[in-house]
Amino acid sequence: MKWLLTVPVGTDLGDLAARLSTVGSTLLDFDPVPLGDDEMAVEAEGPHDLPARVVGLGLPIKVNPSSEFDLGG
Numbered sequence: 001m002k003w004l005l006t007v008p009v010g011t012d013l014g015d016l017a018a019r020l021s022t023v024g025s026t027l028l029d030f031d032p033v034p035l036g037d038d039e040m041a042v043e044a045e046g047p048h049d050l051p052a053r054v055v056g057l058g059l060p061i062k063v064n065p066s067s068e069f070d071l072g073g
Helices: 013-021 050-057
Strands: 002-008 033-035 039-045 062-065
Touching: 013 039, 013 050, 050 062
Parallel strands: none
Antiparallel strands: 002 039, 002 062, 033 039
């Protein structure tokens, strides 16, 4: 399942990808989309219960199901 993740601007995407892999998710290789001054959106693939899984990562991540909008272009 594809997910849109909202994370703070400046988040280290390599670290985010590594942490997501520990909960069965893969960060997709697209440039982050700015969401105002403080947040950015990235796309990931992961299990249907990804929102519950990321809680234990200790990161400020908002997880929403991806829509038809494609960050890749």
